[in-house]
Amino acid sequence: MLSEYEYRDNLYPGHMACAGCGEVLGLKLVLQAVGEKAMAVVLPSCLGIILGPFPYTTFKIPVFHAAFETAASSAAGISNALLAQGDEETQVVALAGDGGTADIGFQALSGAADRDENIIYCCFDNEAYMNTGIQSSSSTPQLAWTTTTPLGKSLKKKNMVEIMGAHKIPYAASACSCFPDDLRRKISEAKKLKGTKYIHILSPCPTGWRFPARLTPNVGRLAVETKYYPLYEIRNGQEYTITHHPKNLPVENYLLAQGRFKHLTKKDLEGIQKEVDARWGELTRRANKK
Ligand SMILES: Cc1ncc(C[n+]2csc(CCOP(=O)(O)OP(=O)(O)O)c2C)c(N)n1
Numbered sequence: 001m002l003s004e005y006e007y008r009d010n011l012y013p014g015h016m017a018c019a020g021c022g023e024v025l026g027l028k029l030v031l032q033a034v035g036e037k038a039m040a041v042v043l044p045s046c047l048g049i050i051l052g053p054f055p056y057t058t059f060k061i062p063v064f065h066a067a068f069e070t071a072a073s074s075a076a077g078i079s080n081a082l083l084a085q086g087d088e089e090t091q092v093v094a095l096a097g098d099g100g101t102a103d104i105g106f107q108a109l110s111g112a113a114d115r116d117e118n119i120i121y122c123c124f125d126n127e128a129y130m131n132t133g134i135q136s137s138s139s140t141p142q143l144a145w146t147t148t149t150p151l152g153k154s155l156k157k158k159n160m161v162e163i164m165g166a167h168k169i170p171y172a173a174s175a176c177s178c179f180p181d182d183l184r185r186k187i188s189e190a191k192k193l194k195g196t197k198y199i200h201i202l203s204p205c206p207t208g209w210r211f212p213a214r215l216t217p218n219v220g221r222l223a224v225e226t227k228y229y230p231l232y233e234i235r236n237g238q239e240y241t242i243t244h245h246p247k248n249l250p251v252e253n254y255l256l257a258q259g260r261f262k263h264l265t266k267k268d269l270e271g272i273q274k275e276v277d278a279r280w281g282e283l284t285r286r287a288n289k290k
């Protein structure tokens with residue numbers, strides 16, 4: 001039997017994502033959960049390629065092609081225009097990559113969160129500027145290979161969920177395209193709330209992360225089951241809930257499944273494991289504070 005979501009698939013087939021793309025998987029789930037009474041804002045990114053060039057579209061809902069730095073401000077403008085027309089029902093979703101969110105669109109996003117604009121903002125995090133050739137972003141993890149960090153990135157990954165939580169918005173959450181029920185539930189939660197909702201979706205990218213396309217679900221699940229990328233939500237900047245309790249697998253199971261980390265030494269892996277354990281300890285401390 002089909003689930004309530006499978007009845008409404010809002011993405012046409014025939015898009016141009018690479019085989020095994022974790023971003024298109026996440027997008028499909030978001031569009032299913034957001035429903036038909038919705039409008040999307042899409043940035044230049046792999047999402048823009050999946051959407052297709054205007055006037056063609058793979059989306060079944062109306063879409064606005066926005067400039068790279070304007071996902072949140074464009075979505076806020078549409079949301080306010082709908083309100084002015086008395087439409088409180090249509091969900092406005094901004095769909096952006098990590099470069100468009102954590103780097104170039106951050107000012108617009110922070111401003112929208114500060115004004116508590118009524119939007120759902122989804123960042124599809126494939127941890128680099130993939131669409132233009134795998135350049136490093138502030139969301140690329142430390143030590144990862146990209147074309148602009150051939151020896152491994154020296155800086156750490158920016159934590160967008162915590163940053164958005166610190167804006168005290170009603171809802172900020174991490175999700176992964178390889179945990180479909182968790183992701184769809186988070187979109188459904190966001191739909192129930194007024195104000196700015198932020199969902200950060202880890203989207204494994206076989207092309208940029210250098211793993212075989214058939215392994216996308218395994219890689220995404222390993223990110224979560226090793227605690228490298230915990231699934232949780234933050235309400236009003238303070239109520240933390242862990243939404244999936246990981247199996248606590250060694251972090252090297254996740255890292256060494258990908259070519260972008262194949263240069264890591266035993267010492268690097270031990271250092272990352274320590275950091276992951278410390279971050280998990282802090283997260284569980286916050287979640288247990290309730
Ligand atoms: C102002 C501006 N600068 C640069 C570009 C070129 N550009 C288009 S897509 C893209 C990369 C997008 O990366 P990201 O947001 O991480 O999304 P992904 O492609 O990884 O899904 C860039 C740099 C642009 N369209 N506009």
Ligand code: SF4
Pocket residue numbers: 016017018019020021022023024046126130131204205206207208
């Ligand atoms: S580069 Fe990565 S994120 Fe972009 S379409 Fe290909 S697999 Fe998907």
